[in-house]
Amino acid sequence: MSTMHQGSRQQSRVPWNKDIALTRIRECLDREGPLLLILHALQEEFGYIDQAAEPLIAETLNITRAEVHGVVTFYHDFRREPAGRHTLKLCRAEACQAAGGDPLARHAETRLGVSMGNTATDGSVTLEPVYCLGLCAIAPSAMLDGRVVGRLDQGRLDTLLAEAQQ
Amino acid sequence: MTLRLFIPADAGALAVGAEEVASALGAAAARQKVAVDVVRTGSRGLYWLEPMVEVQTSAGRVAYGPVTASDAEGLLRAILADGAHALRQGLTEEIPWLKRQTRLTFARCGVVDPRSREDYRAHDGCKGLERALALGPAATVEEVVQSGLRGRCGAGFPTGIKWRTVAQTPPQQKYIVCNADEGDSGTFADRMIMEGDPFVLIEGMAVAGIAVGATKGYVYIRSEYPHAAATMEAAIAAARRGGLLGNRVANSSFAFDMEVRVGAGAYVCGEETSLLDSLEGKRGLVRAKPPLPAHKGLFGRPTVINNVLSFASVPIIMDKGGAFYRDFGMGKSRGTMPIQLAGNIKYGGLFEAAFGITLGELVDDVGGGTRSGRPVRAVQVGGPLGAYFPRALFDTPFDYEAFAARDGLIGHGGIVVFDDTVDMAKQARFAMEFCAIESCGKCTPCRVGSTRGIEVIDHIIRGENRAANTALLEDLCHTLKFGSLCALGGFTPYPVMSALTYFPEDFGAPPRLLAAE
Numbered sequence: 001m002s003t004m005h006q007g008s009r010q011q012s013r014v015p016w017n018k019d020i021a022l023t024r025i026r027e028c029l030d031r032e033g034p035l036l037l038i039l040h041a042l043q044e045e046f047g048y049i050d051q052a053a054e055p056l057i058a059e060t061l062n063i064t065r066a067e068v069h070g071v072v073t074f075y076h077d078f079r080r081e082p083a084g085r086h087t088l089k090l091c092r093a094e095a096c097q098a099a100g101g102d103p104l105a106r107h108a109e110t111r112l113g114v115s116m117g118n119t120a121t122d123g124s125v126t127l128e129p130v131y132c133l134g135l136c137a138i139a140p141s142a143m144l145d146g147r148v149v150g151r152l153d154q155g156r157l158d159t160l161l162a163e164a165q166q
Numbered sequence: 167m168t169l170r171l172f173i174p175a176d177a178g179a180l181a182v183g184a185e186e187v188a189s190a191l192g193a194a195a196a197r198q199k200v201a202v203d204v205v206r207t208g209s210r211g212l213y214w215l216e217p218m219v220e221v222q223t224s225a226g227r228v229a230y231g232p233v234t235a236s237d238a239e240g241l242l243r244a245i246l247a248d249g250a251h252a253l254r255q256g257l258t259e260e261i262p263w264l265k266r267q268t269r270l271t272f273a274r275c276g277v278v279d280p281r282s283r284e285d286y287r288a289h290d291g292c293k294g295l296e297r298a299l300a301l302g303p304a305a306t307v308e309e310v311v312q313s314g315l316r317g318r319c320g321a322g323f324p325t326g327i328k329w330r331t332v333a334q335t336p337p338q339q340k341y342i343v344c345n346a347d348e349g350d351s352g353t354f355a356d357r358m359i360m361e362g363d364p365f366v367l368i369e370g371m372a373v374a375g376i377a378v379g380a381t382k383g384y385v386y387i388r389s390e391y392p393h394a395a396a397t398m399e400a401a402i403a404a405a406r407r408g409g410l411l412g413n414r415v416a417n418s419s420f421a422f423d424m425e426v427r428v429g430a431g432a433y434v435c436g437e438e439t440s441l442l443d444s445l446e447g448k449r450g451l452v453r454a455k456p457p458l459p460a461h462k463g464l465f466g467r468p469t470v471i472n473n474v475l476s477f478a479s480v481p482i483i484m485d486k487g488g489a490f491y492r493d494f495g496m497g498k499s500r501g502t503m504p505i506q507l508a509g510n511i512k513y514g515g516l517f518e519a520a521f522g523i524t525l526g527e528l529v530d531d532v533g534g535g536t537r538s539g540r541p542v543r544a545v546q547v548g549g550p551l552g553a554y555f556p557r558a559l560f561d562t563p564f565d566y567e568a569f570a571a572r573d574g575l576i577g578h579g580g581i582v583v584f585d586d587t588v589d590m591a592k593q594a595r596f597a598m599e600f601c602a603i604e605s606c607g608k609c610t611p612c613r614v615g616s617t618r619g620i621e622v623i624d625h626i627i628r629g630e631n632r633a634a635n636t637a638l639l640e641d642l643c644h645t646l647k648f649g650s651l652c653a654l655g656g657f658t659p660y661p662v663m664s665a666l667t668y669f670p671e672d673f674g675a676p677p678r679l680l681a682a683e
Contacts, residue, residue: 032465035447036430067448074449074606075430077389093351094546097596098509098584099537131433131550131600133390134354135181136582137213137507137514146392150181 013047013082020045021053025060035061035071039078048079083126084119086164089143092116092129095136104140104157105129111161125164168201169245170222174276176209176361177393178354183234184217190238191219198242208362210276211516212263220258221245229255263513263532268494270502271479272355272518275362281400283408286365292416294484298373299418301484306377307333310480312488314500318475318578321653322499322566325476331460332378335468340380342371342422343445343464343471346387346394347429347436350549352508352580356474358516360387360394363478364401365410368424370477372415373484374470375422383424384464385474386441389431398426433550433604437652438471440606451608452652473578475504496522499565507533509546509582519564526560529583540585544669546593548577550600551657553664554593574660590669595623597661601654612655615646619662626673636673639666 014020024041028034035057042053049072058065072078090096090105105116112120112127119126135141138150144160152160173179173188188204195202212218215231219241230241230253237253244251255261269275278285286292298306311326332340344367348356359367371383387395402424405411413421427445429435435444439453442464463469479501483491492500499521505528507514512534529535529545536542544554553574555562562568569576584593598619605612619642625635643659650656671677 033445033447036427036444037447040428040430070449071447075432077429077431093600094550094593094596095352095509095580095582097593098582098588100510130390130431131604132349132351132353133177134348134357134394135178136352136354136509136580137511137516138178138182138216139509141181143390148177148181148393150178 016046016050021056047082084123086125086145088125088164089128089130091133091141093132096140099139101140104152168203171202171204172207172220173204174209175206178213179209179216182216186235187217187233190235194238194242205279208275208280209358213515214513227258229258267518268502268520269518270482271504275358280362280364280397283404291365294481295369295373295416298376298484303377309488313483313491315479318473325472328460329378329470332468332470337379339467340378341464341467341469342374342380342383343469344371344385344474344477345441345471346385346474347441349433349436350578350580352582353506353578355504355506357391357394359474359478361397364398366478366481367474368405370480371424372422373480376420378470381421384427384445386427386445388429395426395428434606434654451606494520496565497567503579506580508580510536510538510585511583512537521565522563525562536583536585538585542583543586543588544584546582548575549580551653551660552577553660556668590665590672591627594662594665597658601658609651611646611649615642629674632674
């Protein structure tokens with residue numbers, strides 16, 4: 001049952017490596033419409049989609065680099081550069097706004113010294129907006145490296161921020 | 167004697183400490199030398215009581231909540247003594263909030279171990295599939311048509327008609343696609359089903375496959391739902407091992423298998439044609455219709471694409487019959503709707519009820535008003551593309567047509583409550599902003615109109631040429647509504663125009679006298 005609870009864990013990823021990338025790409029080739037699977041696999045491996053991955057994928061799938069680039073940049077999830085050691089996602093959607101999410105988001109920005117969508121200068125944490133975590137009955141909510149947190153108030157948020165700054 | 171405890175592993179329960187409660191109760195049991203058997207369930211949906219711990223007794227399950235880890239020692243002693251406890255809620259099934267619901271789709275959610283096929287069977291699981299196999303494909307499609315079931319994620323299109331269209335296409339590779347891209351703020355019913363009763367979704371999709379002649383299914387789950395994806399994966403693996411999926415579904419001559427695909431953070435992929443493009447590994451661009459997905463869907467093949475709640479309602483329809491389901495509801499809205507009460511609300515959670523209950527009953531009686539204790543000023547129904555309703559419209563019954571008649575929509579059944587501190591001009595601006603962030607970019611009204619909308623609302627908020635800019639905003643909304651390719655651009659005017667119409671004072675205009683209506 002422990003797999004259901006995704007604990008807060010630091011994101012340690014291997015540096016970009018062409019051979020590892022090709023292996024991960026090939027693992028997805030027997031599936032229908034594999035491009036998103038490939039991009040998820042590469043981001044899981046390296047923490048972001050290196051620009052060098054695009055021609056590799058294009059060649060393997062026999063599509064143009066432009067098509068691959070178009071997909072990478074279309075989806076909010078895919079990063080073009082590595083994130084901080086932690087990723088803190090704060091829900092910015094309506095249910096969390098109604099429950100006092102706006103001042104909490106401003107507090108997080110001030111405390112971390114970054115605006116939404118950016119990484120703290122010490123590389124500790126990337127602060128991101130998310131539009132709904134499905135935790136709308138226990139709003140406001142957040143996700144720290146895969147761990148969900150609800151009923152946020154300033155105290156609970158400060159605890160999360162302290163954890164994220166480590 | 168072994169004590170049987172039920173503790174949710176639903177993401178909503180985990181987010182408020184269910185895992186810590188489970189560990190603390192385990193440790194307390196070891197210290198007090200009590201044998202406990204802990205079953206991790208989904209959530210019952212009474213989120214203000216989460217983490218909610220249930221105990222098996224001879225009279226039924228007794229609930230305690232909201233429990234914290236520090237309550238564990240005392241709670242366990244109270245449970246063993248069958249004594250009083252401040253958090254004791256009595257028999258779960260007798261809690262009024264749950265008792266007044268009609269749980270058809272959510273009958274098992276929070277009750278069963280979501281990863282156990284045996285538990286699913288023991289709670290009436292697979293009966294719908296067995297009846298579908300006995301009836302055969304054509305009669306199965308007709309049963310779903312008869313039930314009056316309509317799509318649970320937007321347009322409310324009749325599910326059975328979609329199935330019939332796909333069934334009538336010539337035999338070839340066909341697909342069943344489940345839209346689990348539940349991106350609307352204020353909604354979490356799909357997540358709860360996938361985390362709390364995933365086999366009902368598998369069964370519903372298998373029935374669809376048999377009914378229309380499709381052998382392959384996909385569940386497209388948004389990446390913001392890692393817990394749901396993990397539970398679905400586990401359940402699909404268990405279903406394969408148990409013969410519910412595979413070359414011979416439940417020992418029949420029908421083949422059906424399915425897999426999970428995870429999205430990548432694009433709200434627009436909840437639109438069915440955009441979702442299909444995304445599944446194909448492309449940018450999630452909206453397709454022009456026709457052709458309908460039923461004729462040319464995934465990889466150009468005939469495809470049934472329905473929401474999680476639609477598929478999850480199919481097993482009970484097949485088990486009890488279309489007429490049983492149709493007997494609930496009102497007008498053309500048949501059956502039950504899992505309504506989600508969210509935002510600034512005292513008793514938030516999942517409330518499944520027959521169509522026809524009014525908005526006021528839901529917000530005031532069931533939801534208990536705001537959590538902040540301040541007056542309710544507005545509620546947004548149906549997600550970011552749904553209208554804001556003022557108190558004056560709280561007599562609106564929950565029904566597709568009644569909401570449409572008041573320029574609103576039910577959508578996926580989410581209700582987000584705001585108190586009197588809300589600034590409706592800011593909410594209108596956010597609706598345009600969200601549309602701009604999430605637009606797929608294919609059609610101009612949505613791509614450009616949303617950004618122009620933000621600018622015009624900013625002018626109005628700053629009081630620049632208010633009358634002229636308000637007229638411009640109305641004109642822009644008209645263009646978005648009738649010129650956009652899909653509901654993202656087409657419905658963004660609903661929250662904007664409802665905010666402007668019912669709360670003009672927030673835009674610097676005189677207030678509207680609603681009492682006369």
